[in-house]
Amino acid sequence: MKKSEVPQDDGFLKEEHGRELNYAVGEDGKYTTALSSGWDAKTIALNNALERIEERIADAKQRVLDNKTSPIEYFMEFCRMDVPVLSSYMGLWQWRVKRHFKPSVFRKLSEKTLKKYADVFEIDVAQLKNFDPNS
Amino acid sequence: MKIDFEHKQSAHCENGVASNLMRFNGYEVSEPMVFGIGSGLLFCYIPFIKLDSAPLITYRAMAGFIFKRFAKRVGITIKREKFKDPKKAQERLDENLKNNNPVGLQVGVYHLVYFPDEYRFHFNAHNLVVYGKDGDNYLISDPTMEKVTTLTSKELEKVRYAKGAFAPNGHMYYPIAFPEKLNLESAVKKGIKHTCREMLAPVPIVGNKGIKTVAKLIRKWPIKKGTKRANHYLGQIVRMQEEIGTGGGGFRYIYAAFLQEASELLKNDTLSALSKEMTEIGDLWRDFALEASRIYRNRSAQTDAYNKVADQLEHIGNRERDFFKKLKTAI
Numbered sequence: 001m002k003k004s005e006v007p008q009d010d011g012f013l014k015e016e017h018g019r020e021l022n023y024a025v026g027e028d029g030k031y032t033t034a035l036s037s038g039w040d041a042k043t044i045a046l047n048n049a050l051e052r053i054e055e056r057i058a059d060a061k062q063r064v065l066d067n068k069t070s071p072i073e074y075f076m077e078f079c080r081m082d083v084p085v086l087s088s089y090m091g092l093w094q095w096r097v098k099r100h101f102k103p104s105v106f107r108k109l110s111e112k113t114l115k116k117y118a119d120v121f122e123i124d125v126a127q128l129k130n131f132d133p134n135s
Numbered sequence: 136m137k138i139d140f141e142h143k144q145s146a147h148c149e150n151g152v153a154s155n156l157m158r159f160n161g162y163e164v165s166e167p168m169v170f171g172i173g174s175g176l177l178f179c180y181i182p183f184i185k186l187d188s189a190p191l192i193t194y195r196a197m198a199g200f201i202f203k204r205f206a207k208r209v210g211i212t213i214k215r216e217k218f219k220d221p222k223k224a225q226e227r228l229d230e231n232l233k234n235n236n237p238v239g240l241q242v243g244v245y246h247l248v249y250f251p252d253e254y255r256f257h258f259n260a261h262n263l264v265v266y267g268k269d270g271d272n273y274l275i276s277d278p279t280m281e282k283v284t285t286l287t288s289k290e291l292e293k294v295r296y297a298k299g300a301f302a303p304n305g306h307m308y309y310p311i312a313f314p315e316k317l318n319l320e321s322a323v324k325k326g327i328k329h330t331c332r333e334m335l336a337p338v339p340i341v342g343n344k345g346i347k348t349v350a351k352l353i354r355k356w357p358i359k360k361g362t363k364r365a366n367h368y369l370g371q372i373v374r375m376q377e378e379i380g381t382g383g384g385g386f387r388y389i390y391a392a393f394l395q396e397a398s399e400l401l402k403n404d405t406l407s408a409l410s411k412e413m414t415e416i417g418d419l420w421r422d423f424a425l426e427a428s429r430i431y432r433n434r435s436a437q438t439d440a441y442n443k444v445a446d447q448l449e450h451i452g453n454r455e456r457d458f459f460k461k462l463k464t465a466i
């Protein structure tokens with residue numbers, strides 16, 4: 001890549017984030033660095049991944065409303081986590097976290113456990129207990 | 136308190152932290168040099184590790200390895216510490232800052248407040264330098280950022296104790312002993328040999344063979360996994376190749392820059408010619424990313440399009456095989 005070809009396709013990086021560094025060949029044939037504000041090819045890839053997360057969140061929300069899963073799964077998706085990551089934050093086995101997805105089990109969870117989940121998701125216990133589909 | 140530390144932006148966090156810490160200690164070693172000596176370049180397809188439910192494909196050595204190998208090859212000693220207790224971790228950090236010693240930290244990306252939201256994933260192998268403290272604010276030099284920034288002690292604790300795969304556990308590191316003179320020449324040779332060995336490894340998931348394996352898989356994905364997952368997998372490959380930290384072309388340009396610097400250091404013209412060739416290979420990777428992004432932008436289900444990117448990848452695999460065979464004999 002020549003220095004003049006370093007893409008400036010304004011992706012996600014805003015003013016306060018600065019730009020990212022690319023390596024490119026200068027006019028004299030020597031390697032140098034150049035800042036890039038983004039490249040469409042990778043913005044599209046990232047957008048795709050983000051869309052996929054949005055779909056998963058919407059899907060989890062619907063299943064909470066249908067009483068097929070607990071709000072824990074919804075907030076897990078919302079925080080871009082998966083079961084291994086969430087169980088690691090909770091210090092629980094994965095099967096226990098998965099069990100907490102069951103609405104019947106979720107309703108019987110202790111205040112202490114709920115508080116811990118809420119802290120991990122950075123929300124109030126009330127938000128976890130009274131699921132608001134518009135949140 | 137503020138340590139007189141020069142922040143220099145780099146493409147990748149680990150090389151950048153290493154290069155910046157070396158400069159602080161009076162040794163000017165560029166980012167490509169750290170990357171090349173630490174044998175950072177790689178291609179590896181790891182089907183049994185899933186990242187965002189797609190098989191992991193990496194263009195570089197595992198986090199932590201680059202600085203470790205670099206240190207060993209040039210003869211510096213790094214002190215590494217992990218802490219069970221976050222309080223202890225902060226105390227040790229403060230102690231180091233008081234002694235005018237900037238330190239490298241391994242952190243999780245998800246809770247890094249200064250990152251754009253879109254980049255915040257549960258990825259725990261990011262690196263930054265702390266070079267001072269102002270009240271409750273730690274002064275942060277994150278080498279992937281254009282400018283320095285700050286984090287409150289609470290924010291810093293959160294990223295140091297991120298959970299999940301590769302959890303940092305407060306991991307802190309800094310060089311403590313240096314040789315009289317860095318032995319760069321032999322270190323460069325060792326680094327190159329190691330990279331050649333890995334890229335030419337007779338294993339179907341590593342190096343040039345790994346690239347060709349992935350090319351074969353791409354042909355099958357739309358039929359076996361459906362277009363949606365095939366596109367997701369392709370997107371993940373492009374992200375690993377181009378998102379923050381690779382310097383473009385899946386680290387191939389950084390490596391070309393390293394070979395150029397190495398050719399001057401070792402007075403070896405062949406390396407300079409090979410640097411040009413590596414740049415061409417980097418351009419091929421960029422073309423591949425561009426073509427792949429067209430597939431999932433149009434959401435086109437034509438197997439033709441998948442075959443086309445697979446052809447490109449296969450070509451890259453062959454080019455890299457020939458390249459590393461030549462590089463092996465050049466030093």
